[in-house]
Amino acid sequence: MISLTDVSVTFPDGTVGLSDISLDVAPGEFICLVGPSGSGKTTLLRTIAGFISPSSGALSIAGxxxxGVPPEKRGLGMVFQQHAVWPHMNVFENVAYPLRRTGAFSAEAVSEALSLVGLDGFEKRSPASLSGGQRQRVALARAVVANPRVLLLDEALSALDEPLRDALRRDILALVRRQGLTTVHVTHDRSEALALADRVVVLSDGEVQQIGSPQEILTRPASALVASFMGDATVLPSGEAVMPADVVLSAVGSRRGIVQSVLFERTGYSITVLSEGLTFRAFTSERVSIGDEVGLEFQRVMGF
Structure with missing residues (x-):
């Protein structure tokens, strides 16, 4: 459905936004783009959308x-971080706007889109009377009302608080599965990417670091950078990495350290331990306190 081959983007000031990106997104696939700030994930999404033109390489959608194809001619639906609903239009007219713009208005299509996002009966409501989550549902309905080939989500959930964010995350995934929508989602939330994606694309400095299923990204990271970013791994001086799931507290552990932080997380405690100048994360059912000395053992150390 979406194909990028050796796509690079260099901005007028010489800054490299993307470097030789190759990616194929299958019809109906849900892809999440993740990476640290400045990694290129938003640049990649905006390039797919047509807001940024590649400096080199090839991009195709549906073959x-x-x-030279402008965004409005690419058959895309897009939802941004901010709710981006027009305050002078009621809910119905907000959703109807793309159809009126193309001369394909259908009241039935608007009603169906609102039903898909759980806003039946909201047609006459003003955006000012809606919650943040409801406004984002309006934006989502507007994005899918014209049956787009691809749905692009640009930090679409990041402005929402939990548990609303979790609820909308589930609803979006159910919607795109029912509609068979090919979806590309930019998010800074690693847990969200792992929960939603068929495949995760990890970016850094405008380059793809790894593409894989959530399980592959977590259990077989391609580099210390991916392990550190996606799994909170600690990179050892040897260049190897150890993930929190492989760090256990042990009274006889050969590595000693001091507990720096303790957070309760439902079934136990997430802790950080400073040892020999490195910070390790671990999970334990034991109650420990900041300042305690503990022993650490590594069940697995990953080499790259």
Whole structure:
């Protein structure tokens, strides 16, 4: 459905936004783009959308080259971080806008889109009377009302508080599965990416570091960078990495350290331990306190 081959983006000031990105997104696939700030994830999404033109390489959607094709001609639906609903239009008119713009208005299509996002009966409501989650549902309905080939989500959930964010996350996944929508989602939330994606694309400095299923990304990271970013791994001086799941407290552990932080997380405690200048994360059912000395053992050390 979406194909990028050796796509690079260099901005007018010489900054490299993307470097030789190759990615194929299958029809109906849900892809999440993640990476640290400045990694290129938003640049990649905006390139797919047509807001940024590649400096080199090829981009196609549904087999058609996108060279010179403006965003509104690409058959895309897009939802941004901010709710981006027009305050002077009621809910119905907000959702109807893309259809009126193309001369394909259908009241039935608007009603169906609102039903898909759980907003039946909200047609006459003003955006000012809606909650943040409801406004984001309006934006989602507007994005899917014209049956787009691809749905692009640009930090679409990051402005919402939990548990609303979790509820909308579930609803979006159910919606795209029912509709068979090919979806590309930019998020800074690693847990969200792992929960939603068929495949995760990890970016850093405008380059792809790894593409894989959530399980592959967590259990077989391609580099210390991926292990550190996605799994909170600690990179050892040897260049190897150890993930929190492989760090256990042991009274006879050969590595000693001092507990720096303790957070309760439902079934136990997430802790950080400073040892020999390195900080390790671990999970334990034992109650420990900041300042305690503990022993650590590594069940597995990953080499790259």
């Amino acid at each position: 058609a080259a996108m060279d």
